[in-house]
Amino acid sequence: MKILSAGQIREIDAKTIHYEGISSLELMKHAAGAFYDWFTKKYTDKNDAILILSGVGNNGGDGLMVARLLHKAGYRVQACVVEYSENYTEDCAHNVRRVKAENIPFKRITKEKEIPNFSEYDILIDALFGTGLSREITGIAAEVIKKMNESGKTIVSIDVPGGLFPDKKTTFAVEADETVTFQIPKLALYLPDNYRFVGNVTIVNIGLSEKAIAEASTNRYLIEKKDIRELLKPLSKFAHKGTQGHALIIGGSLGKTGTVCLASKAALKTGCGLVSAYLPKCGTPVIQTHFPEAMAIEDDNSAFITHIDYDISPNAIGIGIGMGKREETQHAFYRFLQKNALPMVIDADGLNILSLHPEWLDLLPPKTILTPHPKELSRLIGEWSDDYEKIEKATAFAQKYRLIVIIKGAYSLIIDSDNLYVNDSGTPALATAGSGDVLTGIIASLLAQGYEPGHAARVGVYLHGLTANLTQQTIHPRSFVASDIIDNIGNAYFTIENGMIKK
Numbered sequence: 001m002k003i004l005s006a007g008q009i010r011e012i013d014a015k016t017i018h019y020e021g022i023s024s025l026e027l028m029k030h031a032a033g034a035f036y037d038w039f040t041k042k043y044t045d046k047n048d049a050i051l052i053l054s055g056v057g058n059n060g061g062d063g064l065m066v067a068r069l070l071h072k073a074g075y076r077v078q079a080c081v082v083e084y085s086e087n088y089t090e091d092c093a094h095n096v097r098r099v100k101a102e103n104i105p106f107k108r109i110t111k112e113k114e115i116p117n118f119s120e121y122d123i124l125i126d127a128l129f130g131t132g133l134s135r136e137i138t139g140i141a142a143e144v145i146k147k148m149n150e151s152g153k154t155i156v157s158i159d160v161p162g163g164l165f166p167d168k169k170t171t172f173a174v175e176a177d178e179t180v181t182f183q184i185p186k187l188a189l190y191l192p193d194n195y196r197f198v199g200n201v202t203i204v205n206i207g208l209s210e211k212a213i214a215e216a217s218t219n220r221y222l223i224e225k226k227d228i229r230e231l232l233k234p235l236s237k238f239a240h241k242g243t244q245g246h247a248l249i250i251g252g253s254l255g256k257t258g259t260v261c262l263a264s265k266a267a268l269k270t271g272c273g274l275v276s277a278y279l280p281k282c283g284t285p286v287i288q289t290h291f292p293e294a295m296a297i298e299d300d301n302s303a304f305i306t307h308i309d310y311d312i313s314p315n316a317i318g319i320g321i322g323m324g325k326r327e328e329t330q331h332a333f334y335r336f337l338q339k340n341a342l343p344m345v346i347d348a349d350g351l352n353i354l355s356l357h358p359e360w361l362d363l364l365p366p367k368t369i370l371t372p373h374p375k376e377l378s379r380l381i382g383e384w385s386d387d388y389e390k391i392e393k394a395t396a397f398a399q400k401y402r403l404i405v406i407i408k409g410a411y412s413l414i415i416d417s418d419n420l421y422v423n424d425s426g427t428p429a430l431a432t433a434g435s436g437d438v439l440t441g442i443i444a445s446l447l448a449q450g451y452e453p454g455h456a457a458r459v460g461v462y463l464h465g466l467t468a469n470l471t472q473q474t475i476h477p478r479s480f481v482a483s484d485i486i487d488n489i490g491n492a493y494f495t496i497e498n499g500m501i502k503k
């Protein structure tokens, strides 16, 4: 799904009105209706006191129309316009007249003492500003937002939290629990710095013209299940282990051989035909006991890797996990990089060693995948002042070395040449020991199966996250562990292919 800028969204609104031959008020009806449908499914108690805080633009118009729909359905609604300007849009002014005509409790707020007492309400609906925000918020709107944020009440934002800039850094905005956004994802909704403003995001369809959306150009995308379904390679009836690819996982050190076990098992569960694990001697009994399907190749050293030599012919490599940064290991890694031309995913200590020797980055084959979490990323590219600069610097880095960079997080970001992909599968359950090792194994497996590296990155990150979504009802997020990811890779495939879980 395309992620677009506020300007592009404005253009699509206008084109929808033109192409579909509808009025802007009708489009607002679709938007308010879509919000209403979502809201009434989630908040079913009609005794809840709902305060709707509208602005004077079309986002405010949406809010007033929602007030009308909720009132008609029997909800207890108080509508307000926070009059931060006298320039009402036509559709907003129309809805003010309708709210009054329909005898819905209504209030104009122009100064601080007119702000209602939020403690008398259960839910605050924020329709103050949408994508039309053009400058920092001041005056009465800022006073209202400050009080909303201090209220401790459930806040639901229409389209975007009031005050959130869709395309640049935000410092002050409504701090919503839920944001229901209209059809087109906005990058700001998925950035970690903005989580306190945005809360959970839901996208609802409002009937924008598909043609208009197709005409908008972008290099930013939100990954959807159907995109991943299209990327999955079919499984041939004549497949055998020799045709499904051979992944080699390299890593581990004394006390950290579990990393390689997890990655190897994840690789096989993701569908490659063979998995080998290269680890120090201490790892062999561990992997052969816990994961007999893997073949083990031993380093000469018992506790850490000192050279990476093998006489097998894998199709792809996953390297770096649990490996440590000892001098000998660094040299072994360097000699390995000098001769390796296979597709590769690098994580953890592999990344840390690269940040100690940035000149080695030139040795990586094009489209090598790096999977840093934010701390590892900062060691590679330096610090950033906000998420936008982080993306800019990571993109420049990825392009300079022709790499694919996956910035791990609640919404992992995949940078592949000019393109940015945002992944929204997953839950906080994934923040658990070994989760990254499993991701390395999944991606190494996809590379071994012949997936183009950009596809392997997207499919891998999506599959990994989906395992947590699928177990939300059966495994409490606090007790979800890395092995649960591995156990649910098959279910994630089922869900992507059929939209359902096989019991």
Ligand SMILES: NC(=O)C1=CN([C@@H]2O[C@H](COP(=O)(O)OP(=O)(O)OC[C@H]3O[C@@H](n4cnc5c(N)ncnc54)[C@H](O)[C@@H]3O)[C@@H](O)[C@H]2O)[C@@H](O)CC1
Pocket: 013, 014, 024, 025, 027, 028, 031, 055, 056, 057, 058, 059, 060, 062, 084, 085, 089, 128, 129, 130, 131, 132, 133, 134, 135, 136, 137, 138, 141, 158, 159, 160, 182
């Ligand atoms: N026909 C359409 O264009 C549709 C628009 N929709 C809604 O309309 C929203 C966009 O509406 P608008 O473009 O009218 O703008 P908003 O309602 O987002 O903002 C209101 C107006 O306030 C002014 N403003 C901007 N920043 C300000 C600030 N810091 N202080 C004071 N005033 C400020 C601007 O003139 C802006 O137009 C979307 O987010 C969505 O909710 C939906 O109803 C779908 C259809």
Ligand SMILES: [K+]
Pocket: 059, 126, 127, 128, 129, 130, 157, 158, 159, 160, 161, 162
């Ligand atoms: K809003």
